Amino acid sequence: xxxxxxxxxxxxxxxxxxxxxxxxxxxxxxxxxxxxxxxxxxxxxxxxxxxxxxxxxxxxxxxxxxxxxxxxxxxxxxxxxxxxxxxxxxxxxxxxxxxxxxxxxxxxxxxxxxxxxxxxxxxxxxxxxxxxxxxxxxxxxxxxxxxxxxxxxxxxxxxxxxxxxxxxxxxxxxxxxxxxxxxxxxxxxxxxxxxxxxxxxxxxxxxxxxxxxxxxxxxxxxxxxxxxxxxxxxxxxxxxxxxxxxxxxxxxxxxxxxxxxxxxxxxxxxxxxxxxxxxxxxxxxxxxxxxxxxxxxxxxxxxxxxxxxxxxxxxxxxxxx
Amino acid sequence: xxxxxxxxxxxxxxxxxxxxxxxxxxxxxxxxxxxxxxxxxxxxxxxxxxxxxxxxxxxxxxxxxxxxxxxxxxxxxxxxxxxxxxxxxxxxxxxxxxxxxxxxxxxxxxxxxxxxxxxxxxxxxxxxxxxxxxxxxxxxxxxxxxxxxxxxxxxxxxxxxxxxxxxxxxxxxxxxxxxxxxxxxxxxxxxxxxxxxxxxxxxxxxxxxxxxxxxxxxxxxxxxxxxxxxxxxxxxxxxxxxxxxxxxxxxxxxxxxxxxxxxxxxx
Numbered sequence: 001x002x003x004x005x006x007x008x009x010x011x012x013x014x015x016x017x018x019x020x021x022x023x024x025x026x027x028x029x030x031x032x033x034x035x036x037x038x039x040x041x042x043x044x045x046x047x048x049x050x051x052x053x054x055x056x057x058x059x060x061x062x063x064x065x066x067x068x069x070x071x072x073x074x075x076x077x078x079x080x081x082x083x084x085x086x087x088x089x090x091x092x093x094x095x096x097x098x099x100x101x102x103x104x105x106x107x108x109x110x111x112x113x114x115x116x117x118x119x120x121x122x123x124x125x126x127x128x129x130x131x132x133x134x135x136x137x138x139x140x141x142x143x144x145x146x147x148x149x150x151x152x153x154x155x156x157x158x159x160x161x162x163x164x165x166x167x168x169x170x171x172x173x174x175x176x177x178x179x180x181x182x183x184x185x186x187x188x189x190x191x192x193x194x195x196x197x198x199x200x201x202x203x204x205x206x207x208x209x210x211x212x213x214x215x216x217x218x219x220x221x222x223x224x225x226x227x228x229x230x231x232x233x234x235x236x237x238x239x240x241x242x243x244x245x246x247x248x249x250x251x252x253x254x255x256x257x258x259x260x261x262x263x264x265x266x267x268x269x270x271x272x273x274x275x276x277x278x279x280x281x282x283x284x285x286x287x288x289x290x291x292x293x294x295x296x297x298x299x300x301x302x303x304x305x306x307x308x309x310x311x312x313x314x315x316x317x318x319x320x321x
Numbered sequence: 322x323x324x325x326x327x328x329x330x331x332x333x334x335x336x337x338x339x340x341x342x343x344x345x346x347x348x349x350x351x352x353x354x355x356x357x358x359x360x361x362x363x364x365x366x367x368x369x370x371x372x373x374x375x376x377x378x379x380x381x382x383x384x385x386x387x388x389x390x391x392x393x394x395x396x397x398x399x400x401x402x403x404x405x406x407x408x409x410x411x412x413x414x415x416x417x418x419x420x421x422x423x424x425x426x427x428x429x430x431x432x433x434x435x436x437x438x439x440x441x442x443x444x445x446x447x448x449x450x451x452x453x454x455x456x457x458x459x460x461x462x463x464x465x466x467x468x469x470x471x472x473x474x475x476x477x478x479x480x481x482x483x484x485x486x487x488x489x490x491x492x493x494x495x496x497x498x499x500x501x502x503x504x505x506x507x508x509x510x511x512x513x514x515x516x517x518x519x520x521x522x523x524x525x526x527x528x529x530x531x532x533x534x535x536x537x538x539x540x541x542x543x544x545x546x547x548x549x550x551x552x553x554x555x556x557x558x559x560x561x562x563x564x565x566x567x568x569x570x571x572x573x574x575x576x577x578x579x580x581x582x583x584x585x586x587x588x
Contacts, residue, residue: 200403204469207371208476209393209420214427218416222405 064267083272090257090269092276106280108171109253113240113284116175120182121232127183128190134197135216145191151184156242160251174251178239185238189231193224226295233288240284241315244277254280281315282308323384323479323512324348325370330379332365339365340376341536347514347529352506354527355516356555362536363516367484370514371397383480393420396473398483398502398515402465406458410449410468413457414440417475436475443474446508447501463494467501474505481506483515487522495519499526520552 069079087093091104130136131144154162159177167173202219210218221228247255254277261269325347332340340362347353355363368374370381372390381388383395396417404413418436419427426432432440444450447467452460457468466486473481483502487495499515503526506513517523523530530547532540532555540551 198403200399200401201405203373204397204399204403204472205416205419207373207391207395207397208417208472209391210416210427211419211424213424214419214422217424217428218405218419222407225407 061267065271067268082268083275086269086272087276092254092257092273105252105254105257106276109243109247109255109277110240110280110284112171112175112178112243112246112251112253113236116178116243117182117186117232117236117239119175119179120186120235123179123183124186124190126187128187129194129216129221131187131191132194132220134194134202134220144187148184148187148191151180152188156181157245157249160246160249169250171246171252174243174246174253177246178242181242182235182239186231186235189235190224190228193227193231194220197223229295230292233292237281237285237288241281244281244315277315278308278311282311285314325480325512325514326382327370328380328382330366330369330376330381332362332369332374332376338536340369343379343533343536343538345531345538345541347512350510350512352503352526352528353512353514353531354523354529355514355531355533356520356523356540356552357516357533358556359518361533361555363533364484365536366533367397367482367514367516370480371395371482373397393476394478395480395482396476396478398466398469398473398481398486400485400488402462402469404457404465404468404472406456408457409454410444410457410460410464410471411440411453413468414443414453414471414475417443417472420476439477440471440475443471444468446474446505447471461494462490463498466490466494466498470498470501470505474509478511481511481513483513485516485518488518495522496525502526520556 067079067082069077069081071077088095091102093104093106095102095104127144127148131141131148133141135141136144156177159180160174163173163176167176197220201223202215205215205219243253244255247253247257248259250256254273258270258273261273328344330340330343331338343366355366357363365374369376370388372388372392372395405416415432415436418432418439422432422436441450441453444453447470449464449467449471452464457465460468486502487498490498499522502513502515505511524547527544527547529543530540531538532551534555539554
């Protein structure tokens with residue numbers, strides 16, 4: 001009887017010790033975390049004082065971003081006509097001169113994303129397929145994987161800077177950069193898709209007496225056809241967003257308009273441009289997601305509302321990705 | 322249409338012996354059913370016959386030619402059918418002709434005209450001609466397995482192997498699929514080796530039976546010798562009580578006919 005009680009008390013003591021150790025560990029982690037965070041803040045020069053000091057200026061700018069006006073002459077609302085005037089003036093969308101369409105900046109941006117994606121696909125296919133361990137035997141596949149890693153380690157914006165001697169500061173250079181970026185990113189996604197291929201169908205194709213290239217194409221690639229299309233559409237979305245940011249360094253299109261207007265402190269015009277960017281990116285995503293859900297067999301695609309709500313986050317991501 | 326000779330075949334994976342000194346001869350055109358528990362070595366035996374798996378020792382000859390690797394004239398039907406869900410039933414059947422088509426030709430879909438006809442004939446054999454253009458991934462389990470049979474038939478095999486072809490199907494689909502396999506084998510006079518789990522299906526379709534246990538052959542004989550004692554020897558004393566009772570009540574032939582009545586439910 002007494003030994004039982006002893007054992008229970010022992011167990012209790014052990015649990016308490018374990019708990020204290022855990023608590024101590026948590027505190028150490030928390031202190032370390034706080035230390036890193038404060039250091040990070042001081043490193044970037046974060047200051048509440050600055051925010052307070054410049055707050056009036058920011059609210060002034062907000063007034064420019066959203067010029068006050070009225071809707072139907074009564075309801076207070078943003079003065080949309082000022083946006084529209086700028087969109088027309090700089091031809092952000094589409095204009096007609098003597099009945100001929102003149103494509104606006106939005107088409108330049110889309111063209112960069114689209115052409116860049118298409119240019120990158122062959123390279124992505126080659127690198128992606130050869131990078132898979134199931135196609136190229138183990139140490140050698142890392143030649144291709146490594147190539148893709150190097151490409152991905154350099155952001156698209158930096159690729160554009162690298163290509164400037166080749167094509168100048170132009171949409172052409174931006175397209176080359178997007179194409180290069182696509183080779184790395186899409187290729188990596190292809191490799192990953194290939195890793196998840198099932199062995200069975202490959203073996204079945206092998207059992208028919210097929211040769212190795214036939215095994216790769218019919219046994220493996222035919223299994224990942226749908227994911228490949230889906231990933232390509234996904235990369236197209238990202239590339240259109242990158243196309244916007246390319247403009248910020250002078251790559252043309254909507255991004256460049258945005259950059260120019262920022263330099264002129266014309267915040268109303270900036271917001272008009274942002275609205276067009278918003279429209280472009282959401283349209284591309286909407287179409288892409290419909291296509292993806294269609295080829296995946298009519299799964300429910302993301303709703304338009306969700307696309308709009310999550311827009312700022314994705315836009316931000318495309319700058320550093 | 323071929324004679325298979327297996328001599329002292331052994332296969333081990335590390336310490337595990339999957340096949341232990343297996344020998345048998347199968348003459349032309351026989352329909353052989355291999356029975357045994359999971360892990361008895363059925364799959365390994367079939368994979369060795371197909372050439373996907375290399376045996377540790379012993380030899381397999383098909384019409385006096387040694388099996389060195391996968392060949393176009395030895396066709397295999399897999400338990401999980403392993404067809405390509407993204408492609409149509411027709412394209413799947415055509416992959417059976419890959420072994421006699423050049424890489425570029427197969428890539429561009431430039432198969433021989435005869436092969437295309439062959440693919441459609443095979444789909445007709447398994448009752449899927451009207452579904453030829455359907456995406457295989459959208460078909461039912463039974464239909465997918467039949468596409469797998471069609472692919473095997475397009476290989477124009479001399480030897481048809483089926484590795485538990487109906488193990489993942491419901492009883493009704495299992496009957497249908499087995500019937501298609503046997504009809505195809507009869508029609509083309511194919512030597513067929515099928516491994517099966519279900520004793521009742523084996524009894525219905527088999528001509529000759531090979532029973533395996535722990536990688537060894539514990540029974541090799543024809544219909545008349547395949548009785549409950551043999552089943553006990555293969556599987557141990559499980560599951561056979563009901564069959565033993567049935568057998569004392571009525572002859573097994575009637576029993577088999579009763580089971581096949583379930584077939585009409587599927588399509």
